[in-house]
Amino acid sequence: MKSTALEGQRILLIGGSKGLGLELYERLRVDNKVVRASRTSGEHRLNLAAPGAELQQATRACLESLGGLDVLIVSSGMGAYHTPLAAEAEIQGMFQVNVFGPILVFQSCLSSLVRSAGKAVMVSSTVARRPGASGLSLYAATKGALNSWVISEARRVARKGIALFAVSPGWFESPMTEGIAANTRRRNERSIPFGRFGSAAEIADFTLGLLRQSNWTLAGQIYEASGGA
């Protein structure tokens, strides 16, 4: 059985410069070798919207500097409100960053994950399921697509001992939620039984708790943390 200790692991963190990703990085780097990759900062540059070949090259550079891979965390994405008439480029861009990019990065990590019987976690969102969120339909659609991909792809890679799963937070404090209008924020807070947004630290702790579980336990699941919503 794969070790459940979260130390001495080679971890590729897509994102990690702010919000949940930064919280994860600060906790993980203490006992692990962590490489962060994002569009604008981190040890490596990686743009989830880049063409596949470029993304593959960037991912491989990260894996080389890690010397292998035990855990892949994709904690980067794009969130935005859209009007009912979002432009085609906006729709494509959202799917590129939230769906195509994470899948292509995972593909580039696959042989390394097979070697280590590692873990791969995608950060999703509870907005993908009911009751949904008006104005966030495109964002929700991308996260729903990612969840569906996780559920089915996890079945295939589990045959090689890999745990592919998703962490699906509800509303929590992050750069993505900073800009929402006060009345929208109040409405969202009222929808949460705990009456408040979660913190990035809570979601990071939740994610780390999951990463300490066995691959058998984790594979193929969408783990929600939402303040009871």
Add this chain to the structure above:
Amino acid sequence: MTNDPLTDELDALRAAITSLQADAELAPETNALDLGLDSLDFVMIADQIERSFGCMLPIGEWFAVDGETGEPTRSNFVIENIAAYIARYRTRLQGGPAE
């Protein structure tokens, strides 16, 4: 590296496959699908081949289901055909004819 036709490629393929299945019996005409290798095994094989030759095997394309048979095209998985694919790549890399 030798100059014999496909020797290097066949040796590399044997090494990649036996790293997954130590007891695999491999002749040039062996079909890798008959060894029970699946698409994830081929991800690993392709990775090793790329490390050896810089050649990316198009396994996504090879595992695409043929519209008539409902199965992947079996000839793509014959060991000597895979070796020939790698050899063609190497020839192109050296400026030879693309065939």
